[in-house]
Amino acid sequence: MIVFKRVSELQSYLQTQQKSDSKIGFIPTMGALHNGHISLISKAKEEGILAVCSIFVNPAQFNDKKDFEKYPSTVAEDIVLLDAAKCDILFLPSVHEIYPKGEDDAKSYDFGFLETVYEGAKRPGHFKGVGKVVALLLQIIQPDVLYMGSKDYQQCMVVKNLCLQMGLSERIRFETCPTKREADGLAMSSRNRRLSDSERSIAAIIYQCLISIQNKATSGMSFRIVEKECTELMCAKGIKPEYVGIAHADSLEPLADFDPAVKMVVLIAAWVGDVRLIDNMILN
Numbered sequence: 492m493i494v495f496k497r498v499s500e501l502q503s504y505l506q507t508q509q510k511s512d513s514k515i516g517f518i519p520t521m522g523a524l525h526n527g528h529i530s531l532i533s534k535a536k537e538e539g540i541l542a543v544c545s546i547f548v549n550p551a552q553f554n555d556k557k558d559f560e561k562y563p564s565t566v567a568e569d570i571v572l573l574d575a576a577k578c579d580i581l582f583l584p585s586v587h588e589i590y591p592k593g594e595d596d597a598k599s600y601d602f603g604f605l606e607t608v609y610e611g612a613k614r615p616g617h618f619k620g621v622g623k624v625v626a627l628l629l630q631i632i633q634p635d636v637l638y639m640g641s642k643d644y645q646q647c648m649v650v651k652n653l654c655l656q657m658g659l660s661e662r663i664r665f666e667t668c669p670t671k672r673e674a675d676g677l678a679m680s681s682r683n684r685r686l687s688d689s690e691r692s693i694a695a696i697i698y699q700c701l702i703s704i705q706n707k708a709t710s711g712m713s714f715r716i717v718e719k720e721c722t723e724l725m726c727a728k729g730i731k732p733e734y735v736g737i738a739h740a741d742s743l744e745p746l747a748d749f750d751p752a753v754k755m756v757v758l759i760a761a762w763v764g765d766v767r768l769i770d771n772m773i774l775n
């Protein structure tokens with residue numbers, strides 16, 4: 492694997508690859524890698540595509556500065572994992588390399604309704620920050636395929652919308668990869684390593700709630716009751732839910748009742764101790 496820290500050096504390497512007809516796959520990450528991230532690299536490799544992974548903890552997407560400061564950084568371990576997964580390129584830029592004139596100078600995109608619900612509502616400015624960094628990274632790397640995880644469901648919608656606004660939807664294939672989970676169902680996340688043993692032992696309740704919501708909501712129970720039951724269950728077990736919502740999977744409009752004709756997603760954000768976790772599941 493080749494590691495680049497400079498935009499100019501990465502770009503001149505990628506231009507040579509493009510001339511030899513290699514397809515470029517891009518996997519943006521914030522590091523502290525786990526098997527969920529690695530599944531995206533593996534997908535690119537299975538497809539015979541040059542895997543370009545970035546590790547960049549983007550300050551612009553942290554509405555909570557403490558969360559940014561506490562975000563885990565394990566670059567040496569990440570490199571070992573990426574090497575083992577046969578990742579071709581790691582882009583490891585500094586904040587200055589991405590935002591030479593500061594993050595406020597970077598172009599900001601408007602994601603409309605998507606910024607007002609669920610993660611958008613609870614983390615003001617978060618998706619603006621995601622939009623800024625992903626737009627810059629797409630301009631730098633000019634990938635043919637973008638690999639992202641459905642673990643961050645709303646983020647996938649935002650980035651698809653970003654590609655549309657940038658006029659890249661035809662040029663870039665968007666590959667959404669399934670959520671990788673631990674044996675007890677907890678979605679793999681860089682933040683899981685901040686959980687204490689006792690917090691880790693209750694964290695899988697979030698997944699159990701998703702399964703229970705899927706069963707109850709698709710058998711006709713009112714969504715308000717299902718959401719309330721799960722909120723109460725999490726609270727009783729020591730987890731603090733921020734939201735439990737069932738929404739239209741293509742628009743994220745909140746829904747009240749099951750309709751087999753509509754694709755639906757359940758979304759949860761919850762605090763386990765001082766660690767904020769998110770997860771989701773398609774209902775039908």
Ligand code: AMP
Nearest residue numbers: 520521522527639640642643670671679
């Ligand atoms: P992050 O480093 O958290 O910004 O995530 C980088 C990419 O990895 C995003 O596209 C995530 O959706 C994806 N990802 C994170 N966790 C998982 C997981 N458990 N399974 C699959 N993909 C994941």
